[in-house]
Amino acid sequence: MTDSRTTDLPVTERTRLRRETERGCFDRSTIDAIIDTAPICHVGFTDDDGRPVVIPTIHARVGDTLYLHGSAASRALRRMAGGIDVCCTITHLDGFVVARSGFASSMNYRSVMVFGTARLVTDPAEVATALAAIVEHVLPGRKGEVRPDTAKEIAATKVIALALTEASAKVRTGDPVDEPDDLGTPVWAGVVPLRMVADAPQPAPDVADDVPVPASVQQVLATFR
Amino acid sequence: MTDSRTTDLPVTERTRLRRETERGCFDRSTIDAIIDTAPICHVGFTDDDGRPVVIPTIHARVGDTLYLHGSAASRALRRMAGGIDVCCTITHLDGFVVARSGFASSMNYRSVMVFGTARLVTDPAEVATALAAIVEHVLPGRKGEVRPDTAKEIAATKVIALALTEASAKVRTGDPVDEPDDLGTPVWAGVVPLRMVADAPQPAPDVADDVPVPASVQQVLATFR
Numbered sequence: 001m002t003d004s005r006t007t008d009l010p011v012t013e014r015t016r017l018r019r020e021t022e023r024g025c026f027d028r029s030t031i032d033a034i035i036d037t038a039p040i041c042h043v044g045f046t047d048d049d050g051r052p053v054v055i056p057t058i059h060a061r062v063g064d065t066l067y068l069h070g071s072a073a074s075r076a077l078r079r080m081a082g083g084i085d086v087c088c089t090i091t092h093l094d095g096f097v098v099a100r101s102g103f104a105s106s107m108n109y110r111s112v113m114v115f116g117t118a119r120l121v122t123d124p125a126e127v128a129t130a131l132a133a134i135v136e137h138v139l140p141g142r143k144g145e146v147r148p149d150t151a152k153e154i155a156a157t158k159v160i161a162l163a164l165t166e167a168s169a170k171v172r173t174g175d176p177v178d179e180p181d182d183l184g185t186p187v188w189a190g191v192v193p194l195r196m197v198a199d200a201p202q203p204a205p206d207v208a209d210d211v212p213v214p215a216s217v218q219q220v221l222a223t224f225r
Numbered sequence: 226m227t228d229s230r231t232t233d234l235p236v237t238e239r240t241r242l243r244r245e246t247e248r249g250c251f252d253r254s255t256i257d258a259i260i261d262t263a264p265i266c267h268v269g270f271t272d273d274d275g276r277p278v279v280i281p282t283i284h285a286r287v288g289d290t291l292y293l294h295g296s297a298a299s300r301a302l303r304r305m306a307g308g309i310d311v312c313c314t315i316t317h318l319d320g321f322v323v324a325r326s327g328f329a330s331s332m333n334y335r336s337v338m339v340f341g342t343a344r345l346v347t348d349p350a351e352v353a354t355a356l357a358a359i360v361e362h363v364l365p366g367r368k369g370e371v372r373p374d375t376a377k378e379i380a381a382t383k384v385i386a387l388a389l390t391e392a393s394a395k396v397r398t399g400d401p402v403d404e405p406d407d408l409g410t411p412v413w414a415g416v417v418p419l420r421m422v423a424d425a426p427q428p429a430p431d432v433a434d435d436v437p438v439p440a441s442v443q444q445v446l447a448t449f450r
Contacts, residue, residue: 044269044279054269054314089279102360103378135327153328175429190428203415204400
């Protein structure tokens with residue numbers, strides 16, 4: 001969101017690509033753009049028995065920190081609040097890559113994996129910053145359109161921070177890469193581009209007719225058009 | 226894909242919802258529909274040090290089994306082939322729920338979590354079934370349009386199976402649920418529906434002009450229109 005830097009992140013044992021290394025990327029501008037434009041992420045952690053759990057959730061980046069949030073009563077949030085290892089993966093699916101063989105078929109995508117240790121945010125100012133960033137992440141400007149959070153609402157919420165220090169992006173773009181023997185056959189190959197679009201906003205039934213669609217929603221419609 | 230059953234799955238310690246229980250669902254028809262219509266999933270597992278890793282990948286369901294695949298050289302596939310616990314999460318994002326407060330704001334979604342022990346598929350017939358299902362998962366009919374996989378391609382691929390025995394769906398639909406005190410304020414609230422669309426297919430540069438867009442791609446265009 002803010003204070004974006006474009007320093008390259010170090011390549012670690014976990015983020016180094018062993019295969020298809022041309023798809024790997026460690027520069028912060030690429031990583032940040034993927035994070036900032038994805039509505040949701042999938043966060044992985046282990047349960048009390050060490051077994052993996054993956055949940056979809058909204059995220060927001062503020063500078064070098066990725067924030068997650070949820071109900072203070074949530075099992076996942078309580079577990080992460082304990083300071084465990086997490087992996088937060090953010091994926092944009094950009095297209096189906098239709099090759100001349102099943103084997104060469106693929107997808108175009110942009111994804112980021114962030115590895116780190118979850119930190120429960122307890123400083124009230126940082127909690128407020130994180131919660132505002134999460135609202136603004138999908139609805140830019142919304143914080144200025146709604147009332148502030150109440151103390152009760154803040155108490156019912158847990159915020160988790162993840163330092164953006166060990167992360168990598170992986171990106172595939174472009175045409176299928178077919179086997180040389182398959183070229184020249186009368187089989188169609190190419191890419192079917194995919195994107196997320198927003199349809200016309202549906203007002204809640206209790207919204208008065210003279211209340212206009214706000215700027216934040218207009219912004220979403222412009223982004224996902 | 227095939228042989229879909231609609232039996233309810235048992236509620237386990239891992240799949241039981243503690244909160245928002247009205248969003249939980251254990252019936253196979255709901256679970257199967259979410260799995261079958263999502264192009265990708267996010268699979269979580271632990272690395273050699275017990276730390277979580279989450280990767281995006283294509284999946285396919287055949288009856289009571291979820292299949293994943295990848296390069297035989299991939300770290301993730303080699304790790305899963307060892308029969309470890311995995312959690313495969315499949316998410317459709319259906320809309321932004323714009324409430325009159327940040328706290329009540331939400332998203333509409335349909336998601337499934339499948340928990341289980343990964344099984345490396347070694348039976349050649351099951352490998353063939355799984356690989357065909359994975360191609361057909363996003364491109365229905367494509368198997369009949371391309372040549373069969375070669376022995377070399379099959380040897381270069383690992384297929385992982387996950388029994389669909391411990392799984393649950395979580396679904397949120399509809400309007401924001403605002404605090405009573407926020408109703409009647411001149412703040413817009415509602416839902417911005419989201420969906421994935423396909424744009425015009427882009428033929429690879431080496432496809433002859435007289436090769437038509439195949440039925441499988443036409444099917445994708447009809448699905449993501």
